[in-house]
Amino acid sequence: MATPPLPTPGLQRSWWLREALAAEGDPTPLPALTSSTSASVVIVGGGYTGLWSAWFLSERMDPEQIVILEQDICGGGPSGRNGGFVHGWWEDLPDLIRRYGAEGGLAMARAADEPVAGIGAWCTEHGVDAWHTPNGYLRVNAFPGQGRDWDDTVAAMAGAGVPDELRTMEPQEVQVICSSPAFRDGLWMRSAASIQPARLARGLRRVLLERGVRIHEATRVQELKRAGASVRALTHGGEVTADHAILGINAWASGWPGFRHRLVTWGSYMILTEPIPDRLEALGWTGGELLSDSRFTISYFRTTRDHRIAFGAGVGAAGFGGRIGQTFTHDARAVSRVHANFRHLLPMLDDVRIDDAWGGPIDVTGRRFPEIGTDGGGRMHFAHGFAGNGAGPARLAGRILASLVDGAEPELTALSFVGRRQPLVPPEPIRWIGARAVREALIRQDDALDAGRRPSWLVRFVARLPRLLGYQIGH
Numbered sequence: 001m002a003t004p005p006l007p008t009p010g011l012q013r014s015w016w017l018r019e020a021l022a023a024e025g026d027p028t029p030l031p032a033l034t035s036s037t038s039a040s041v042v043i044v045g046g047g048y049t050g051l052w053s054a055w056f057l058s059e060r061m062d063p064e065q066i067v068i069l070e071q072d073i074c075g076g077g078p079s080g081r082n083g084g085f086v087h088g089w090w091e092d093l094p095d096l097i098r099r100y101g102a103e104g105g106l107a108m109a110r111a112a113d114e115p116v117a118g119i120g121a122w123c124t125e126h127g128v129d130a131w132h133t134p135n136g137y138l139r140v141n142a143f144p145g146q147g148r149d150w151d152d153t154v155a156a157m158a159g160a161g162v163p164d165e166l167r168t169m170e171p172q173e174v175q176v177i178c179s180s181p182a183f184r185d186g187l188w189m190r191s192a193a194s195i196q197p198a199r200l201a202r203g204l205r206r207v208l209l210e211r212g213v214r215i216h217e218a219t220r221v222q223e224l225k226r227a228g229a230s231v232r233a234l235t236h237g238g239e240v241t242a243d244h245a246i247l248g249i250n251a252w253a254s255g256w257p258g259f260r261h262r263l264v265t266w267g268s269y270m271i272l273t274e275p276i277p278d279r280l281e282a283l284g285w286t287g288g289e290l291l292s293d294s295r296f297t298i299s300y301f302r303t304t305r306d307h308r309i310a311f312g313a314g315v316g317a318a319g320f321g322g323r324i325g326q327t328f329t330h331d332a333r334a335v336s337r338v339h340a341n342f343r344h345l346l347p348m349l350d351d352v353r354i355d356d357a358w359g360g361p362i363d364v365t366g367r368r369f370p371e372i373g374t375d376g377g378g379r380m381h382f383a384h385g386f387a388g389n390g391a392g393p394a395r396l397a398g399r400i401l402a403s404l405v406d407g408a409e410p411e412l413t414a415l416s417f418v419g420r421r422q423p424l425v426p427p428e429p430i431r432w433i434g435a436r437a438v439r440e441a442l443i444r445q446d447d448a449l450d451a452g453r454r455p456s457w458l459v460r461f462v463a464r465l466p467r468l469l470g471y472q473i474g475h
């Protein structure tokens, strides 16, 4: 059977964002900043991090004293085009415990778990229909020649007193959730939810506007400057002088002074099928569960309310020099790779039409954990480096950032990772050459394991290089 042609990425906004904007009646962007003004807090970035920061602050201060500056529209970045997988860090608990001790690691994992239910409750309270479906997350082992890799993690969960958060699923249980010949056994995480990601970002925007928060879209901040006890956010059209600034610019931080040597960026791409209710029924995949495989360049897939599959994979190329350009949005080769993974994992859907394809940047620190802290004499607070898992954790980050401003939740700002800088990454062009080589090696290693082959020694060596150098970017 002929393979259906794939859509060209980068021609339009993601399907999620188009759907969310259409539901709002396709509003015009909010006016850009065209004069100078003052506020208590200026927030750079209208993604989840910036919007949640504003939300938590607006609970405790005059909302009109909060200004958000977004270069595009709110939700125009990854917050409006991600996979909509909301989960915390349970799978990372052993690593967190190793790094921050039993108590510190567990406190972080619990805090990162709050958004799963917290986002749903917030949406209900504020009439935001973000399709929140808290039906769990199944990671399958789809490598034919490779055993599962989670036994140590499951054992560590029991040791940490949280045995119910992750459990092994036998192959027959996996098949009940979604029956594919490619799936073997699985790891089940009960605390996870799917959302329509852009509807959440746009819902936050609406609620903040109703509260009186000032938002300027199409407003790019060129520089944050300290001026005595204030911070100035400079833009083409004017400036905002504030007591505090919050920087929630995610992958764009890789080009921002002070963070350039802290982040590696690469692309994640998604495809979206036509509506296929009967085919989903035949797979038994009607419960809205989130699924992924065990690749390092992970394939992640979920259903939508109108019975499509949204399928993504971290197979895009590495970025260069902090530029967030077409590498992250227009990469047709990455889309082909995503589609190949789709056909490998769900071979019975080979003939299904692909209606959309898009991509975006993800930013990774040397330890694969976000960097959240304060700079600029205690006036400039930042969070970035979610490593492709910010849909839930960005709510935690927003809460922490709000508390770094006003001190309202000291137990959150005391979490072990807050204020810790992540290791430096090499300067350009070494970073780009290294990241590109490692990325390609990881993809080839995953492809070989998918095909039941042993990866070549060279591929294995390059894929392990980051580990050998003390980073946690690759295996």
Ligand SMILES: Cc1cc2nc3c(=O)[nH]c(=O)nc-3n(C[C@H](O)[C@H](O)[C@H](O)COP(=O)(O)OP(=O)(O)OC[C@H]3O[C@@H](n4cnc5c(N)ncnc54)[C@H](O)[C@@H]3O)c2cc1C
Pocket: 044, 045, 046, 047, 048, 049, 050, 069, 070, 071, 072, 073, 074, 075, 076, 077, 078, 079, 080, 081, 082, 083, 084, 085, 086, 087, 219, 220, 221, 222, 248, 249, 250, 251, 252, 268, 269, 270, 300, 312, 358, 359, 360, 361, 362, 383, 384, 386, 387, 388, 389, 390, 391, 392, 393, 394
């Ligand atoms: C294809 C893809 C799939 C993903 N899937 C998932 C998933 O399923 N689950 C998950 O947890 N995570 C996923 N992620 C990651 C997730 O989307 C992010 O971690 C999360 O959206 C981060 O939110 P944020 O607000 O920090 O960043 P963003 O959403 O990137 O927002 C940052 C904003 O800052 C703005 N900005 C940047 N520079 C400036 C400036 N100088 N002035 C003004 N504004 C500026 C940008 O325009 C942008 O809107 C995915 C990412 C991608 C790309």
